[in-house]
Amino acid sequence: MSGFASEIVEQSGEHVVLVAAAVAIAFAIGAPTSIALTRRARTRRWILGVVNVIQTIPSLALFGVLLPIPLIGGIGKRTAIIVLALYALLPIMRNMVVGILGIDAGVRDSALAMGMTRQQVLWRVEIPLALPTILAGLRIAIVSTIGTATVAAAIGGGGLGTFIFRGIATADMTTVLAGAVPAALMAIVADEVLEWAERHYSV
Amino acid sequence: MAFVDFDHVSYCIDGRNILRDIELQLDRNETLVLLGRSGSGKTTLLRMVNALVKPTSGDVRFDGKSVATSDEIALRRRIGYVIQDGGLFPHITVARNVGLVPELEGWPRDKINARVSELLDAVGLTPETYASRYPKQLSGGEKQRVGIARALAADPPLLLLDEPFAALDPVTRYEMQQHFLKLRQEFGKAALFVTHDLREAMLIGSRIALLHEGRIEFVGTPDEFRHASSPHAREFLRTLDLETAA
Numbered sequence: 001m002s003g004f005a006s007e008i009v010e011q012s013g014e015h016v017v018l019v020a021a022a023v024a025i026a027f028a029i030g031a032p033t034s035i036a037l038t039r040r041a042r043t044r045r046w047i048l049g050v051v052n053v054i055q056t057i058p059s060l061a062l063f064g065v066l067l068p069i070p071l072i073g074g075i076g077k078r079t080a081i082i083v084l085a086l087y088a089l090l091p092i093m094r095n096m097v098v099g100i101l102g103i104d105a106g107v108r109d110s111a112l113a114m115g116m117t118r119q120q121v122l123w124r125v126e127i128p129l130a131l132p133t134i135l136a137g138l139r140i141a142i143v144s145t146i147g148t149a150t151v152a153a154a155i156g157g158g159g160l161g162t163f164i165f166r167g168i169a170t171a172d173m174t175t176v177l178a179g180a181v182p183a184a185l186m187a188i189v190a191d192e193v194l195e196w197a198e199r200h201y202s203v
Numbered sequence: 204m205a206f207v208d209f210d211h212v213s214y215c216i217d218g219r220n221i222l223r224d225i226e227l228q229l230d231r232n233e234t235l236v237l238l239g240r241s242g243s244g245k246t247t248l249l250r251m252v253n254a255l256v257k258p259t260s261g262d263v264r265f266d267g268k269s270v271a272t273s274d275e276i277a278l279r280r281r282i283g284y285v286i287q288d289g290g291l292f293p294h295i296t297v298a299r300n301v302g303l304v305p306e307l308e309g310w311p312r313d314k315i316n317a318r319v320s321e322l323l324d325a326v327g328l329t330p331e332t333y334a335s336r337y338p339k340q341l342s343g344g345e346k347q348r349v350g351i352a353r354a355l356a357a358d359p360p361l362l363l364l365d366e367p368f369a370a371l372d373p374v375t376r377y378e379m380q381q382h383f384l385k386l387r388q389e390f391g392k393a394a395l396f397v398t399h400d401l402r403e404a405m406l407i408g409s410r411i412a413l414l415h416e417g418r419i420e421f422v423g424t425p426d427e428f429r430h431a432s433s434p435h436a437r438e439f440l441r442t443l444d445l446e447t448a449a
Contacts, residue, residue, distance in 0.1 A: 110290030
């Protein structure tokens with residue numbers, strides 16, 4: 001049993017790594033892209049449309065599609081992280097765009113009229129005011145990635161999904177729960193912590 | 204030489220002519236009111252002075268220099284801007300709102316603090332009470348006072364005011380108008396003031412420019428306005444008749 005417990009800890013660690021890497025990549029790509037998109041209405045609709053479509057592909061199918069593709073595909077963590085990052089893009093980007101575009105026109109106007117540079121408007125006004133919405137997007141991305149990451153085990157990505165797939169294969173409910181319960185707990189904790197942050201930064 | 208000079212300024216967007224061949228000059232230390240109904244183009248005209256809107260044709264000059272070829276950032280920091288709901292930044296305190304342009308200009312901290320206190324005093328807000336408040340903790344009139352203090356912060360020679368008192372209740376509006384006149388005497392700045400309220404225009408303006416569908420219908424002192432023959436000026440004068448009749 002103690003072997004089981006230590007394996008849960010180990011796979012939980014891997015799970016966290018999968019989620020953290022995927023969300024970090026999605027944020028690194030999504031955040032600057034979103035900021036650029038807030039200034040280009042036509043490109044915005046187009047790009048967000050594509051990101052939206054990605055979201056509708058079932059995760060197992062997306063893993064399957066990527067498997068044979070060289071460099072980004074194949075068995076293992078890398079493919080898993082890429083797929084998870086693709087899913088995390090939508091909540092991150094949509095909330096960032098909505099948050100920044102939702103800022104009161106008078107406030108943005110004043111910022112420009114006071115002689116702020118575009119960078120100053122972005123960092124001193126747009127990002128601070130959009131922060132609660134941006135954090136909400138990050139929360140959705142993290143919580144849903146914790147769930148989706150269990151599927152990563154199907155392509156050898158590791159993580160808590162390992163127990164779930166093994167449990168299903170052996171019809172052993174205890175093993176399934178050994179993966180499902182820690183994943184659910186992780187999602188709940190992440191949700192609470194990020195919700196607190198969101199409230200903390202709202203004006 | 205005119206302080207602000209609109210030289211044959213036109214503006215169209217989506218095939219609509221918002222402003223047509225505007226010729227208008229503002230002198231130093233003058234308050235020129237841009238009066239007009241909604242959609243007359245008065246706000247667009249105002250926003251051309253600080254390059255928030257660029258004319259389709261013609262030229263706007265501020266202090267002898269074409270706005271089109273000026274450095275926008277430097278230009279805007281020399282022009283105070285006040286809008287209807289104050290446009291205050293909700294995430295920072297009153298003191299930081301007021302001290303923002305000096306901060307952008309890199310003033311030392313203690314000089315900014317001193318200036319913020321001085322200005323809050325000038326607009327009738329006790330610094331000790333108001334400096335640390337956030338905009339959402341202010342009434343409409345207080346927000347507007349902070350907005351004016353913020354516009355004055357870096358001592359700009361020109362103020363642009365876009366219906367600054369329109370959203371206030373009549374009593375507060377009257378107080379703010381009186382206060383504005385007092386501030387004007389105290390600070391002696393040139394101002395362009397947009398309003399749709401003739402009474403306010405008469406009270407505030409050293410001259411009134413009446414805009415109608417993107418054209419200037421009339422320019423003159425409040426006294427001259429009373430005797431203007433333009434039908435659109437008469438329409439505005441009727442609003443005064445109604446008020447005195449009632």
